[in-house]
Amino acid sequence: MTGLLEAQEISVRYGSLAALDGVDLRIHDGQRHALIGPNGAGKTTLLNVLGGSTRPQRGTVRFDGRDVGRLGPAARARRGINRIHQRPAVFPTLTATENVVVAALPRVIPRRRWWPGGRRRAAQRLAGPLLDQMGLTAVAAVPAGHLAHGQRRQLEIAMALAGRPRLLLLDEPAAGLSAIEVGRLVELLQALPRAVAVLLVEHRLDLVYALSDTVTVLRDGQTLAAGTPDEIRTSPLVRQAYADGVA
Amino acid sequence: MRGEVIRRVRGGIAALVLVGLVVAPWVVDDYTTSILARTLALALVGVSVALLTGVAGMPTLGQTAPYAAGAYACAVVGSRVSDVGVVQLVVAAAAGALLAALTVPLVVHARGVIVLMITLAIGELVVIVLGRWRSVTGGTDGLAGIPAVRPFWGLPALASDQARYLYALAVVATLVGAVLVLLRTRAGLVLRAGRDDEMRLRASGHRVALHLSGAHIAAGAVAGAAGSLLVVAQQYISPADFGFDTSALLLLGVVIGGTASVGGALVGAALVIAVRDWLFGVLPGHAPLVLGALFVATVYLLPTGVNRARGRLRPPNAPAHQSDQPAAPDQTNVAELHR
Numbered sequence: 255m256t257g258l259l260e261a262q263e264i265s266v267r268y269g270s271l272a273a274l275d276g277v278d279l280r281i282h283d284g285q286r287h288a289l290i291g292p293n294g295a296g297k298t299t300l301l302n303v304l305g306g307s308t309r310p311q312r313g314t315v316r317f318d319g320r321d322v323g324r325l326g327p328a329a330r331a332r333r334g335i336n337r338i339h340q341r342p343a344v345f346p347t348l349t350a351t352e353n354v355v356v357a358a359l360p361r362v363i364p365r366r367r368w369w370p371g372g373r374r375r376a377a378q379r380l381a382g383p384l385l386d387q388m389g390l391t392a393v394a395a396v397p398a399g400h401l402a403h404g405q406r407r408q409l410e411i412a413m414a415l416a417g418r419p420r421l422l423l424l425d426e427p428a429a430g431l432s433a434i435e436v437g438r439l440v441e442l443l444q445a446l447p448r449a450v451a452v453l454l455v456e457h458r459l460d461l462v463y464a465l466s467d468t469v470t471v472l473r474d475g476q477t478l479a480a481g482t483p484d485e486i487r488t489s490p491l492v493r494q495a496y497a498d499g500v501a
Numbered sequence: 502m503r504g505e506v507i508r509r510v511r512g513g514i515a516a517l518v519l520v521g522l523v524v525a526p527w528v529v530d531d532y533t534t535s536i537l538a539r540t541l542a543l544a545l546v547g548v549s550v551a552l553l554t555g556v557a558g559m560p561t562l563g564q565t566a567p568y569a570a571g572a573y574a575c576a577v578v579g580s581r582v583s584d585v586g587v588v589q590l591v592v593a594a595a596a597g598a599l600l601a602a603l604t605v606p607l608v609v610h611a612r613g614v615i616v617l618m619i620t621l622a623i624g625e626l627v628v629i630v631l632g633r634w635r636s637v638t639g640g641t642d643g644l645a646g647i648p649a650v651r652p653f654w655g656l657p658a659l660a661s662d663q664a665r666y667l668y669a670l671a672v673v674a675t676l677v678g679a680v681l682v683l684l685r686t687r688a689g690l691v692l693r694a695g696r697d698d699e700m701r702l703r704a705s706g707h708r709v710a711l712h713l714s715g716a717h718i719a720a721g722a723v724a725g726a727a728g729s730l731l732v733v734a735q736q737y738i739s740p741a742d743f744g745f746d747t748s749a750l751l752l753l754g755v756v757i758g759g760t761a762s763v764g765g766a767l768v769g770a771a772l773v774i775a776v777r778d779w780l781f782g783v784l785p786g787h788a789p790l791v792l793g794a795l796f797v798a799t800v801y802l803l804p805t806g807v808n809r810a811r812g813r814l815r816p817p818n819a820p821a822h823q824s825d826q827p828a829a830p831d832q833t834n835v836a837e838l839h840r
């Protein structure tokens with residue numbers, strides 16, 4: 255197993271606050287890695303650093319063997335790092351289908367490269383099945399701004415998948431979803447191709463244990479513990495941290 | 502279902518307006534016909550303003566710059582090289598596109614009000630250059646006596662105001678059609694997405710600056726082509742045709758028309774220009790004041806433009822938009838132009 259993503263010594267400061275303080279993270283091809291920790295631990299900040307929207311003051315990020323530290327979010331997405339945001343980010347005036355089409359465009363390969371509209375048609379072919387998987391077929395033609403919160407989150411997941419990710423960064427994908435929607439999400443994530451690595455930030459530990467093979471615990475910007483779900487479940491340190499914070 | 506009805510009604514109105522525009526030169530006098538031809542040129546610039554402001558999310562006060570570049574290029578070519586309309590149009594569009602391309606580095610990384618300020622400065626700079634570069638532009642006197650255009654090789658020169666108006670109408674209709682087609686392609690979709698949420702577009706791997714540059718250059722080409730129509734309509738141009746007041750009026754017209762709509766931009770820009778020309782006769786010297794008041798009234802009383810009506814046609818229980826989301830395009834107003 256090779257390291258698909260290697261982040262070393264990542265530090266991000268906001269004024270006097272150290273949101274991240276020397277965090278290391280390594281994700282292998284196809285790994286299902288969970289990132290947990292109390293509110294304000296720095297989970298979203300770490301995802302921002304990996305996705306390229308936040309520049310760390312210190313530390314390196316390598317993806318697929320190359321230093322991507324200087325690349326912005328778009329260039330990283332084209333290399334296969336796709337994400338969903340803690341607050342669902344979709345294009346509100348575009349229909350659900352158009353949202354997925356836009357997300358798919360940079361990474362689709364049309365059959366005939368120079369045929370007008372070929373790329374768009376190729377993206378369109380991707381959109382239908384993805385919306386179906388997320389249970390959004392009925393609202394495919396509805397502007398995303400009119401969708402309920404849970405639907406928007408599912409739409410953003412469909413968008414992230416449309417980008418043919420090699421590494422999927424998921425920031426609390428289950429937050430705000432109904433029980434049915436959470437069930438569908440778990441199924442979907444379990445059915446992802448083995449080659450896709452996932453970094454999952456999630457407060458619900460039952461989902462974390464069901465979906466991940468490795469867990470990293472952050473607290474106050476530092477790695478508190480890392481291990482298999484079983485190791486984390488029984489770790490006194492983690493219990494202590496969660497007793498102080500939010501479970 | 503309802504959308505279908507609205508589309509039909511809109512299509513019907515557009516067809517009626519088009520018929521009205523075609524017969525207009527036989528209804529009004531020659532002077533009014535030439536004014537109408539100039540208004541068509543300005544309405545086309547309005548479309549390029551809408552393309553940038555409403556569709557790409559780059560509010561602009563500088564489309565008079567490529568408009569002027571196109572007009573002067575057309576005037577020079579028309580006087581010295583060729584009186585063929587197609588040639589003049591291509592040269593003018595290329596000049597507009599070139600000017601836009603040169604200013605791309607200044608505008609694509611800025612946002613909102615900053616874009617307004619930068620584009621305003623570019624527009625003013627162009628007017629100054631036009632006034633100084635006498636050997637080519639004729640300075641503040643402008644260029645006069647540009648020969649009448651012949652639309653195509655072998656066709657006669659357009660000697661009457663009617664003919665020149667119809668030529669302008671045909672060109673505007675063709676170019677507006679082209680813009681509408683463009684907006685339905687991948688490029689249009691990605692531009693609308695970027696206006697909605699630029700960060701999300703980046704996160705999906707799109708080169709946002711590249712898309713915005715393309716839109717800026719395309720809008721420059723449209724404005725440049727409009728410049729050639731101004732030359733056809735007036736056979737005379739001077740820096741006064743491209744001043745700040747024109748930019749401001751066009752932006753006003755586009756805001757009234759509901760920034761993101763091409764049809765709205767055409768109607769809004771034409772309306773504002775017509776009001777200005779009319780006021781100019783009725784209240785000599787006070788037209789800028791009245792238009793300024795109109796501008797303020799538009800921003801405060803009509804925050805969503807004429808196209809606000811569309812907002813009312815939404816399903817009643819659907820949220821207009823999330824408070825944390827950017828405004829929908831038909832709700833963009835001047836106060837919200839900064840994203």
Ligand SMILES: Nc1ncnc2c1ncn2[C@@H]1O[C@H](COP(=O)(O)OP(=O)(O)OP(=O)(O)O)[C@@H](O)[C@H]1O
Pocket residue numbers: 268271272273291292293294295296297298299300340
């Ligand atoms: N842009 C910012 N400016 C200032 N402080 C910030 C910024 N972003 C995050 N922080 C701070 O950095 C710390 C880590 O925030 P982060 O959002 O990464 O936490 P989190 O683990 O994702 O929390 P949550 O579970 O609530 O989402 C918090 O104290 C937060 O207030």
Ligand SMILES: [Mg+2]
Pocket residue numbers: 297298299340425
């Ligand atoms: Mg967070």
